Amino acid sequence: MQKLVGWIGLVVIVAAASALISWWTVPVVAAVWGLLASADRGVWWKAGVAGAAAWALLLAISASQAPLNALATRIGGIFGLTGFMMMALTVTFAAVLAGSAAEFAASLASTIKNADGPS
Numbered sequence: 001m002q003k004l005v006g007w008i009g010l011v012v013i014v015a016a017a018s019a020l021i022s023w024w025t026v027p028v029v030a031a032v033w034g035l036l037a038s039a040d041r042g043v044w045w046k047a048g049v050a051g052a053a054a055w056a057l058l059l060a061i062s063a064s065q066a067p068l069n070a071l072a073t074r075i076g077g078i079f080g081l082t083g084f085m086m087m088a089l090t091v092t093f094a095a096v097l098a099g100s101a102a103e104f105a106a107s108l109a110s111t112i113k114n115a116d117g118p119s
Contacts, residue, residue: 006037007050014054014098026051026094027101034102035109044103051098052091059087 010033017025030047037043062068069083076086 003040007046010047010050011054011057014051014094015057018054018094019058023094023097026054026097030098031101031105034105037102038106038109038113040106043106044099047102048095048099052095055091055094059090 010029014026014029017029030051033047033050034043037046040046059068068087072086073083076083079086081089
């Protein structure tokens, strides 16, 4: 239960940081979380799913306030994508950013921890 609450907290922090600051906060927040959760298994996918969930939440909030589908369709058309594919690509981008940053930070923390051991 404690890990679920921590994961939900990560989703909320990623969403809030993205909305209030910018997209680049996704890997920063995920890296910090990866450092803190480096002992856990599957840090990368937990962070990746949290990043995707956070941006899906932001897209849902935006859709309730503006015609998001029309905008996604227009922007997607530039890349030869449908509106749905553009939104899926957006969520996937957040997942990759968060997952890779968390895994890198967790691996770095593990490497440093193991290097501090007796020689």
